[in-house]
Amino acid sequence: MKIIIITGGSRGIGASAARLCAKAGMGVILTYNNNLASADAVVAHIEADRGRAVALKLDVADTASFPAFRDAVSEALLATWGRTDFDGLVNNAGYGVFNPIVSVTEAEFDSLYAVHLKGPFFLTQALLPIMADGGHILNVASATARVATAGVAPYASFKGGLQVLTRYMAKEFGDRRIRANSIAPGAIRTDLGGGLNDEFEALLAGQTALGRVGEPDDVGAAVAGLLGDDSRWVNAQSIEIAGGYII
Secondary structure: OOOEEEEEOHHHHHHHHHHHHHHOOOEEEEEEEOOHHHHHHHHHHHHHHHOOEEEEEEOOOOOOHHHHHHHHHHHHHHHHHHOEEEEEEOOOOOOOOOOHHHHOHHHHHHHHHHHHHHHHHHHHHHHHHHEEEEEEEEEEHHHOOOOOOOOHHHHHHHHHHHHHHHHHHHHHHHHHEEEEEEEEEEEOOEEEEEEHOHHHHHHHHEEEOOOOOHHHHHHHHHHHHHHHHHHHHOOOOOOEEEEOEEE
């Protein structure tokens, strides 16, 4: 059984990925920052479907907490699956701030950087010693790194940086047969940045070739597929999962 760690797994894309990975036969360690109730609900859903999952608290912006988190992961692996290593890391946790460049504060910039680029970099570094050879790192970027959307410049910039980092991870971890890929979701119906109102959803759907916004399961299914053995030769790629957004 593959064991997968999914950051930000208590809601949205992360929760969907956790459920669908478990449905595909993977064990799941999902993280949450503040919403324990939502994380527990995802674990309960997985267990009701005869899967196995554990929820652990993690603030991806707090790099000083990563050694303790690694210890907690090790304890959960041994207690739940009788293992000392895991197979996949999905760097998914994130949030949005919508401000034009002229209005972005330094505090907002630094916070977005800490969550979307610095956090994944150092969390991956911290967890590598307990990742199995032949594992997989999947970084969740964004279609906004390709399509300039007013108001999300820092967020999109760090997501673009995450795509670059992904290629370097694939290069540097190849001697351990660890793959690294990124996915770039388009407009997805989640609560990121306050969610979608009807007018904004209609606008985004009109800009998408398939004529609708995405659902979390559209991305979660792709995550589960990429983490499976059928995608074993996919490496160092950025795959947009956006239904044909602004093409």
